[in-house]
Amino acid sequence: MSSRTARERHDVNVAGDGPVTMVFAHGFGCDQRMWRLMAPTYAERFRTVSYDLVGSGRSDLAAYDRDKYASLQGHADDLIDIIRETADGPVMFVGHSVSAMIGLLAGIKAPELFAAHVMLGPSPCYINDGDYVGRFTRADIDSLLETLEGNYLGWSSTMAPAIMGAPDRPELGAELTNSFCRTDPDIAAHFARVTFLSDNREDLPQLHAPTLVLQCSEDLIAPLAVGEYLGRTLPNATVRIIDNVGHCPHLSAPCASIAAIDDFLASLEARSATS
Amino acid sequence: MPGWEGLYDDAPCGLLVTARDGAIQFANLTFCRWIGSGRDELIGKRRFQDLLSMGGRIFHQTHWAPLLQMQGSVAEVKLDLLHRDGRPIPMVMNAVVREREGVVSHELALFVAEDRHTYERELLLARKRAEQSLATQVEAQRALELAEAQLRMAMEAADLYVWEVDAQTGERTYEPRVALLLGYATPQPVDLAQFAALVEPLDRERALQAFERVLLASTDLFRATYRINGVDGRQRTVLATARAIGEGDGARRIVGLLDDITELSGQRAAAEDRALFAEQMIGIVSHDLRNPLSTIKLGTQLLERTHPTPSQAKVQGNIGRAAARALTLVGDLLDFTRTRMGQGLPVDVKQVDLHALVSGCVEELALAHPACALVHVRHGQGDAWADADRLCQLIGNLVSNAVAYGDLNAPVTVTSRIGAAHSSVVVHNTGPVIPPDLMPTLFQPMVRGTDVGAANRSVGLGLYIVSQIARAHDGDVIVSSAVAEGTAFTVKLPRIQ
Numbered sequence: 001m002s003s004r005t006a007r008e009r010h011d012v013n014v015a016g017d018g019p020v021t022m023v024f025a026h027g028f029g030c031d032q033r034m035w036r037l038m039a040p041t042y043a044e045r046f047r048t049v050s051y052d053l054v055g056s057g058r059s060d061l062a063a064y065d066r067d068k069y070a071s072l073q074g075h076a077d078d079l080i081d082i083i084r085e086t087a088d089g090p091v092m093f094v095g096h097s098v099s100a101m102i103g104l105l106a107g108i109k110a111p112e113l114f115a116a117h118v119m120l121g122p123s124p125c126y127i128n129d130g131d132y133v134g135r136f137t138r139a140d141i142d143s144l145l146e147t148l149e150g151n152y153l154g155w156s157s158t159m160a161p162a163i164m165g166a167p168d169r170p171e172l173g174a175e176l177t178n179s180f181c182r183t184d185p186d187i188a189a190h191f192a193r194v195t196f197l198s199d200n201r202e203d204l205p206q207l208h209a210p211t212l213v214l215q216c217s218e219d220l221i222a223p224l225a226v227g228e229y230l231g232r233t234l235p236n237a238t239v240r241i242i243d244n245v246g247h248c249p250h251l252s253a254p255c256a257s258i259a260a261i262d263d264f265l266a267s268l269e270a271r272s273a274t275s
Numbered sequence: 276m277p278g279w280e281g282l283y284d285d286a287p288c289g290l291l292v293t294a295r296d297g298a299i300q301f302a303n304l305t306f307c308r309w310i311g312s313g314r315d316e317l318i319g320k321r322r323f324q325d326l327l328s329m330g331g332r333i334f335h336q337t338h339w340a341p342l343l344q345m346q347g348s349v350a351e352v353k354l355d356l357l358h359r360d361g362r363p364i365p366m367v368m369n370a371v372v373r374e375r376e377g378v379v380s381h382e383l384a385l386f387v388a389e390d391r392h393t394y395e396r397e398l399l400l401a402r403k404r405a406e407q408s409l410a411t412q413v414e415a416q417r418a419l420e421l422a423e424a425q426l427r428m429a430m431e432a433a434d435l436y437v438w439e440v441d442a443q444t445g446e447r448t449y450e451p452r453v454a455l456l457l458g459y460a461t462p463q464p465v466d467l468a469q470f471a472a473l474v475e476p477l478d479r480e481r482a483l484q485a486f487e488r489v490l491l492a493s494t495d496l497f498r499a500t501y502r503i504n505g506v507d508g509r510q511r512t513v514l515a516t517a518r519a520i521g522e523g524d525g526a527r528r529i530v531g532l533l534d535d536i537t538e539l540s541g542q543r544a545a546a547e548d549r550a551l552f553a554e555q556m557i558g559i560v561s562h563d564l565r566n567p568l569s570t571i572k573l574g575t576q577l578l579e580r581t582h583p584t585p586s587q588a589k590v591q592g593n594i595g596r597a598a599a600r601a602l603t604l605v606g607d608l609l610d611f612t613r614t615r616m617g618q619g620l621p622v623d624v625k626q627v628d629l630h631a632l633v634s635g636c637v638e639e640l641a642l643a644h645p646a647c648a649l650v651h652v653r654h655g656q657g658d659a660w661a662d663a664d665r666l667c668q669l670i671g672n673l674v675s676n677a678v679a680y681g682d683l684n685a686p687v688t689v690t691s692r693i694g695a696a697h698s699s700v701v702v703h704n705t706g707p708v709i710p711p712d713l714m715p716t717l718f719q720p721m722v723r724g725t726d727v728g729a730a731n732r733s734v735g736l737g738l739y740i741v742s743q744i745a746r747a748h749d750g751d752v753i754v755s756s757a758v759a760e761g762t763a764f765t766v767k768l769p770r771i772q
Binding site: 028 | 295296297324328329330331332333334336337338340341342344345354355399
C-alpha cells in the first residue's frame with residue numbers, strides 16, 4: 001500500500017467554507033469532475049470535499065490493490081480515511097451511483113462521521129433476483145465487461161482521446177477533456193465487475209442516518225423500482241424523483257438536483273430545530 | 276442548394292440527430308441500411324441507446340453520455356449497434372451537442388468499423404498472449420533463479436568449482452570461487468597464468484595433454500586429476516572434468532568442473548591400503564598357515580606306520596584330527612575372505628555321478644566323526660552338475676553342523692536325490708529344534724548356535740559357506756526344523772548347465 005496520505009492518493013479537492021463539510025463521491029465510469037455543475041453551488045454555504053476513487057481519474061493508480069478493492073468495502077474504508085483527514089464534524093455525504101453504496105458501507109462502519117446521505121441514482125443490486133428487480137441479468141453485465149474490453153483502444157491511457165472540439169463550451173479546458181472518464185482499462189474492467197456484481201441489499205437496514213434517495217424519472221442503471229425498494233428498505237430515507245432521462249442528473253439536471261437536495265437539507269434543519 | 280439532401284441521405288457515413296434524451300429525430304438512409312431498419316421505424320419511435328447492446332447501453336450511460344454532456348462532443352467512441360436481425364455491428368461514433376434557438380440536440384456521425392474491431396480484438400489477444408508469455412517467462416526466470424541457487428548451494432556443499440573454455444581460442448576462464456582452491460581465503464578473479472603456476476609441476480604435462488585432447492575434439496569428455504600447491508601452503512588434489520557443449524551453429528563451448536577431492540583421495544588411498552593388507556592376510560593364511568598344517572597332518576599319518584603304542588596312537592589321532600579341523604577352518608576363512616572381497620566362490624562345475632560323490636564324502640566324514648552314525652540314502656538315477664570338491668566341502672559343513680547340534684544317539688542321514696530339473700542333497704538330524712529367532716540370520720557369517728561344546732565350536736562360517744557354494748552353483752539351500760521331523764538342510768542344484 002502506498003504510504004502517501006489519503007488526500008494525495010485520491011486527489012482530494014477542498015473548496016468553500018462553512019460550518020458543515022459536504023463530501024462528493026463520483027460513480028462508476030468517470031471522476032470527481034462530474035460534480036462541476038453542482039459542487040460550486042454548495043461551496044458558497046459548505047466546505048466541499050471531492051475526490052477520485054482509487055483507480056479512477058487522477059487517483060494513484062499504483063494504489064489500486066485488486067484484493068482490497070475486490071469489494072466496495074475497500075472504497076468505503078478509503079472514504080472513512082478521507083473524512084477523518086479532511087473534516088472535523090459529521091459530513092453531508094453525496095454519492096453518485098456506486099458511491100452511494102460506498103457511503104452506505106462507510107456510514108454503517110463509522111456512523112459518527114455522517115450527518116446525512118444523499119444518494120444519486122443508487123442501486124443496491126444491479127442484477128434481478130427473484131422478486132427483486134435490479135434491471136439487469138448476469139448476461140447483461142457480462143456484455144458490459146465485453147464492451148469495456150472491446151473498447152480497449154478507446155480506454156487505453158496511451159491513446160489520447162480525440163475531442164471534436166466544443167466551440168460553444170469554451171469553459172472546458174483541454175486539461176479536463178484529456179483525462180475525464182479515462183483510466184487504466186484493466187482497472188476499469190475490474191471496477192466494473194466489482195460494481196455491477198455487488199449486492200448491498202442486506203446492508204440497507206443498518207443505515208440509520210437521514211438519507212435522500214434522488215431518483216431519475218428514467219434511468220437505465222437505476223430504474224424506479226430500485227428507488228422504491230430503497231425507500232422501503234432504508235430506515236430513514238426520503239425518495240425524490242426528478243424529471244431526467246439518464247443516469248447523471250448532476251450533469252443533465254443540475255438545477256433540479258440542487259433543488260431536491262436543498263429541500264432535503266431544509267427538512268433536516270427543521271427536524272433538528274424541532275427536536 | 277440542390278443535392279444537399281441527397282448528400283445527407285447517402286453520405287458515406289450514418290448521420291443521426293437526436294433529442295437530449297436520445298430520441299431519434301432524423302436518420303439518414305445510410306444509417307438505416309446499416310442497421311436494417313426503415314426510417315419510419317426509427318424517427319420518433321426509437322432512442323439511440325435502444326439500438327445498443329445492453330453492455331453498450333451501460334457503457335453509454337456511465338461513460339460517453341456524461342462525457343458528451345461535459346465536453347459538448349465526443350469522438351471516436353466505439354460501440355456495437357444492433358442490426359434489426361440482432362447481430363452487433365461495431366461502429367465508431369463522433370457526436371456533438373448543438374443548441375439551436377434554445378433547443379439542445381445531439382448530432383451523431385457513425386462509421387462501420389469492422390476492421391478496427393478486428394484489429395482491436397487482435398490487439399487485445401496479442402496483449403493477453405504477451406501477458407501470458409511474460410508471466411510464463413517471469414515464472415521460468417524464477418525457476419531458473421531457484422535452480423541456480425540450488426546448484427550454487429550444491430556446488431558449494433560438494434566443493435565443486437566451474438571453469439569454462441572458449442573452444443575457438445582455447446582461452447580458459449575460472450569462476451572467482453576457484454581462488455579458494457588455490458588457497459586464497461576469499462573468492463577473487465583468477466586467470467589462467469595464476470592457475471597454471473600453482474599446478475604441481477609433476478602433474479602439469481599430463482593435465483595439459485588431456486586438455487588438448489578435448490580441445491581437438493578427439494574426445495568429448497575431459498578428465499584429469501592433478502595437484503595444486505595452494506598459496507596457503509596446502510596441497511589440494513583436484514579432479515578436473517569438462518564437457519563440450521555443441522551449440523546450434525556448430526560453435527563449441529566447453530564447460531567444466533573442478534572437484535576438490537583432496538579428502539576423497541586421502542580416503543581412497545587409505546581404503547586401498549586396507550584392501551591390500553587384507554589380500555596379504557589371505558596370502559599368509561593360504562600359504563604360510565596351510566603348508567605347516569598339511570605337514571603336521573602328513574606327519575601323523577607317517578607316524579601311524581611306526582607301530583605306536585596305544586597311548587601314542589591316541590595322541591597321534593588327536594593331532595591328526597586337530598590338524599584336519601584347522602585346515603578346514605583355514606579353508607573356510609579363505610573362502611569367506613574371497614566372498615567378502617566381492618570375488619565370489621570359484622567353482623568348477625562338471626558332470627558328476629552324484630551318488631558316488633556323496634557316498635565317498637560320507638565315508639570320509641564317518642572317519643572324522645567316529646562318535647556318530649552317518650547314513651547315505653540315494654534316490655533316482657543319473658548325473659548331476661557340480662564342483663565335486665565344493666560339494667564335499669558343503670556336505671562336510673552340514674554334517675559337522677548336524678553332529679554339533681543334533682542328537683548323537685540317532686543317525687545323521689545324507690540323502691542324494693536326482694530329480695527331473697534339480698538334484699539335491701539333504702542332511703538330516705534329529706534333536707533340538709533351531710530357535711525360530713535364529714532362522715532369519717542362519718546363513719549369515721558369524722552366526723552360530725549357543726549351547727555347543729568347546730570341541731565343536733567354530734567361527735560360525737559353516738552355513739554361510741554352504742549358502743555361498745549353493746549360490747555359486749545357481750542353486751539354493753533351505754532349512755526346515757521341527758520337533759517331530761527333526762532338522763533338514765536341503766541343497767538344490769539345477770541339473771541343467
